[in-house]
Amino acid sequence: MGERSDGARNGGDVVVETLTALGVSHVFGIPGQNALGLFDAIRRSDLTFVSSRVENNSAFGADGYARATGEVGVLFLSTGPGALTALGALQEAYATGVPLLVITSQVPRSGLGLRRGMLHQLDDQQRSAVNVTKSTAVASHSAQLPSLLADAWSLAQSAPAGPTWVEIPQDVLLEPTDTPPVTSVVTAVADRAPREELVDAAAELLSAARRPVILAGGGVRRSRRGSEALVALAERLDAPVVSTVGGKGAIRFDHPLSAGSWIEDRHTTALLEDADVLLAVGTAMGEVTSNYFTFAPKGRLIHVDAESRVLEANHPALAIHADAGLALAAIATRVVSRDAGDGAGIAAGLRHAVEDRLAAQDVKTELALMRDLRAAIPAAAQTFWDMTIAAYWAWSAWDPQDGEFHSGQGAGGLGFAFPAAVAAAIGTGQRTFAVSGDGGAMYSIAELATARQHDADVTWLIVDDGGYGILREYMADAFGQATATELARPDFVALAASFGIPAHLATLDTVGEVIAGTFSTRGPAVVVLPARLHMFAPTHHTSATT
Template sequence: MTTLGEALIRLLEAHGVDTVFGIPGVHTVELYRGLASSGIRHITPRHEQGAGFMADGYARASGRPGVAFVITGPGLTNTITAMAQARADSVPMLVISGVNATATLGLGRGYLHELPDQHGMMEKVALSSERITRPDELARALSRAFTLFASSRPGPVHIEIPIDVMAMPAGDLAAVPVQTAPPALDKTLIAKAAALIAAARKPLILAGGGARNAEAELRRLAELIDAPVVQTVNGRGLMHAHPLVVPASPSLKAVRELMSGADVVIAAGTEFGPTDYDMYGDAGFVVPKTLVRIDLDAAQLDRYPATVAIQADCAAALEAMLCCLSSTRDGSPASCSLGARIAATTREAAFAEIGSAMQMQVGAVEQIRDALPASIIVGDSTQPVYAANLFYDHDRAGGWFNAATGFGALGYGPPAAIGAAIAMPDAAVVCLAGDGGFQFTLPEIAVAADTGAPVIFVIWNNRGYREIETSMRDIGVEPVGVSPQPPDFLKLAEAYKIPAERLATAGELGAALRRAHAKRQPCIIEIAIE
C-alpha cells in the first residue's frame, strides 16, 4: 500500500524537486516514509525559520522553488518570517506542513501544537494555502503550486496535510501537468510603448528583480535606445560594468534627478517598493509622468498609474518592444554616447552622495566581488550591505541578494547562503552579516558543517547594532539595547570544526577570501570594526 506521504515524495520528484529543508516531528513522520528511498536530499536545519531561509536562498540562486517540510503549530509559525520575506521579494517557496487530525480541527481542546485556525492564518501570509482532505486532492494542489511559480509572480505557497490523511492509501497518484504559459502579450500595448520610446530623447530604464532573467533583452534595448539603466537591489548584477548602468538606489538624490529628467521611463520588473525608492522615508519619490511598466503581476500594475501597463514576462515584453522599434541607431553605444555620459555623471554623483564611511564599506563588498568573480553574495542587514544596496555593481545577475529590503528579516543571511550553496555547489557563495544579525541564526552554521556547503561567512563585527545606534543618535534618542555582547566567533568555528580567521582591517579581506575559497569548505572570516 502506498500512503499519501509516500505519494507526496514521488510527486515532488516528478516536479523536479531534488532538495527538501525540514525538521521531522511527530506531526510529519508519515511525510518522511518515502524520503529515504527517493532521490530527494533532505537537509536538517537547526530551526524551522532556518528551513524557510534555506529554501529561499536555494530558490534565488537556482531559479527553482525551494521546498520546506515543517510540523504543525510552532514549526509552521517559526517558518512564517521566512515566508513573509519570500513574499516580499517574489521568491518561489513551497512549505508543506502537518496539521492535527481532521476530526480535532477547530475544537480548541488543547491538542499538541494546536492553533485556532492554522489554515486561516496561512492564507494571510502565503500566496495560497490549501488543506488536503483526501489523497486524490494532492496531485492537483501541487500542480497549482508549481503553475503559480512558473507562470505568475511567485512567492510562498502552503499546503497542509492532517496527520490522519498522511497515512491514507493513495494508490498510484500521477503528477498533474503544470501550466507554464505566462500572460499573453498585448500587441497593442507593446506597439504603444514602442511608439513612446521611439519618440523619446532621454529615455531611462529601471530594472528590478523581475528582469533578472532578461539580461540579454535588457542590454539590447538599452543599447538600441541609448538609455541609462538604473538597478534596484534585486536587479544588481545585470549588465555589469556596462557604460549605461547606474548601480545605485533610486532613493538617492542623484538617481531621482536622473529619473525626473527622463522623458520616458521603462520600469521592468520593479514594484516601486519604498525600500528601493524611498528608503529614507522623505516622500521624495515621484512616479514618472510618462511611464511604461512591465510586470507579471496585474495587482502590482494597478498600484501605481502608468502610461502603458504591460502584464507580461520581462524578457518576452522587452523582446517584443525590440521587434517594434526602428533600428535607426547602431545598438552599440560608445562611452561618449549621451546615455553613457548621463549614466557616468549619475554614478559619480551617487557615489559621492553616500559619503566616505559608506564608500569604505562598498569597497569591502567590491573586494569580495574582485577576489571571487561571479560569486553569489548573500547579505544580512548589516552596514556594508546597506551601503552596497545604495551603490554597488555586482558581476552576476541574481548574484547579489539580501533581506535588508522588503520584509527586512534579520538573521536571513547565514541560512539563505547555505541554501544557495546547496543549490549551486560549483559557485563561490559568501554570506555577509553583522555580528548582531549573525547571532539570530548562528546555529545554522552547523548545517554548513554537516553538509560541507562551502559558504564563506564574513562577519562584520562592530560589536552591536551600530546602524540602529546611529539612527537613535540622529534623532536625539539615548541608545539603549544596541550593544549585545558578541561571542568569540573563532572559538565557535573551532567548536563546529570549520576554519576561521580574524582580520584587523577590511583591507585584508580579498586575500583572506582567496585563502578560504581554496579550502572548498565552510569558513568564517571575522572583520573587527572599531
C-alpha cells in the first residue's frame, strides 16, 4: 500500500483499509468532487477500481459482480446527482436480494440539513436511498467508519440480502485521522433459521401429501447450500420442481424432477394449482411467477422466505420466515420419504405439454434462436439478460446448464445486462454473455468505453428491432396499435467499432456461429442481430380450455 507524501492518513484511508480488511478486491463507481478524498485513498491501496460512465451502470456493475462472484459488490458514489442516478439500478439489487455496500460522499458536515447552496447538495440525501436499501447511515467522524462499514457489509449479506448505504461527508474523508490503521474488522452475517414448530408442521403436511410440488425461487439460489437442500428434499418427496425466473438453476434442468421454468404457461400454472401441498421457497409468488396473478392454489401452501413482507402477501399459507437453504435442509430431515409418487413422470409430462403447445404456434424463429444461442455459448458461461423479448423467452426456455442465468426482472428496469456482464467478466476472469434490445442497449451504450478500458471479456448481443419491442407488442394487442415505441438508433456495428471493439452484423441464420466465434477471442465483442421477435401466445390460466 502506498502512502501520502506527508505520511498522514485521512478518512479516505480508513475506508479503503476497512474494505481491504473485509476482503474486498474490486470497487465500482465514478469519481466526484465530494468524494475525491476517497478516490485518492484508492491510489494508496490494492483495491481495483472499475470506472463506468454512468452511475446507474456502476450500480448494475456492482450488482453483476456480486451475482457472478458471490461476493459483496462495493459501489462508490458521489453526492447528489451521482447518488440519485444510481437509485434505479439499486432497486433491481434490492428487489432481487443482491448484497451491495454503497458508499456515497456527502457535502461537508457544516452543510448537512441546511440549504447553503453547496454543489450537489440535497435536502436529505439519505432519505432518497431508503426506498431501495436495507439500511442507511451517515458518518460524523473517521473513527466511526470501520464499524459502520463492517456492520453495513454484514447486513448486506444477512438474509434477505440487499444493498446497504453509508454516507461520508467530504471533510470526514479529507481530515487527518488519529484512528490506527485498520487491520481487523468485526462482522456478523446473520443466518435466519426456521422455527422448529414450523418445520414440524411443514414436514407433516408434505409427508401426508399425495401430489406435492415445489416452487423454487431466487432465494434458493442465493442461499448457501440452497440448491443442494432443494434437490435433497425433492428427492425424498419425489416431487416435481418448478423454477421461477430468479430460481432458474436452483435445480439442474437435466434432473428428472425438474419441471423447468415455463412460469408463464397455463400447464405450469395448473400443476402448481393442483398440488395438494405446494412448497414455495424463496419467492414472493409475484406478478410473473403467478402467471400475472392468475394462479389460485387449490391445496395447502407452505411459503418460505427470508423477507417477511412477502409471506402470505398474495395467498394464505403456512408462513415460514427463514433462509431458504436452512428451511429446506431442516424440512428434509423430518419428512417421510415417498416411494409411490411419479415426480419424474409429472415433470416430463409438463415439459412435453409445453412443447406441444408451442408447436401449435408460429414461434419457430424464436425457438430456433434460443436453441442456436444455447448451442453457441459454453455450458459454464454466465449470461445476463435485459428486459427485451429475447430475454422474456429466456426466462422460460433458457437452460443455465453449468453456468448462471441473471436477469433484470427483479425490478424490471432497462439497461441491466451489459454493465452487469462487463463487471462479472472483470470479477471472474471468464467471458460473459449479455443480451439487450436496441432500446435497452441505449441505456448502456456508454459502457462500451468501460469494456474497452478494462479489456473485459464480454460478448454483447443487441437484438435490433427498431424500438421497444415488448411494449410495441403489448400496446398492439391491447389497443390495436402502438404509440411512442419506434426509435431512431445508431449503427451499432459502426458505433462499437469506434470504441475499438470488434463488432459483427449477424442474421438469424448466422447469429449462433458468430457468437460462438467470439468465445475464442479476448476482450469485448458486439454482435448486432436485426430481427423482430414475437412472444408466445398469451397463456393465462383463465379457464380449462385456454
